[in-house]
Amino acid sequence: QVQLVESGGGLVQAGGSLRLSCAASGNIVSVNAMGWSRRAPGRQRELVARIARAGSTNYADSVKGRFTISRDNAKNTVYLQMNSLKPEDTGTYYCNAGRSPENGAYYVLDYWGKGTLVTVSS
DSSP states (O other): EEEEEEOOOOEEEOOOOEEEEEEEESGGOOOOOOEEEEEEEOOOEEEEEEEEEOOOOOEEETTTTEEEEEEEETTTTEEEEEEEEGGGGGGGEEEEEEEETTSSOOOOEEEEEEOOEEEOOO
């Protein structure tokens, strides 16, 4: 089992920035990729970004150029830097971990955190 604990959510004005963190513990060797998903009110959950162990990344079109995912393997922590936030970025952000090759051909999500709320005011 892998445990994921998110932090860093909050309230921010449109155009502002937030950084989310996710600390992983437990059987870390069973996963080689981590990422962030979000669920906005009234919308389906969306995979926002994913990063593989060696650093390759994928982003949803809606956040490209504004969000950056990174990881510190020594700390088993993944970050999501969110810039130029928009009201439509409002939602609960979930850290996830799973299996994915470096080329991003697929991402099997095995574990989820409990989520952290991000609210962007207009």
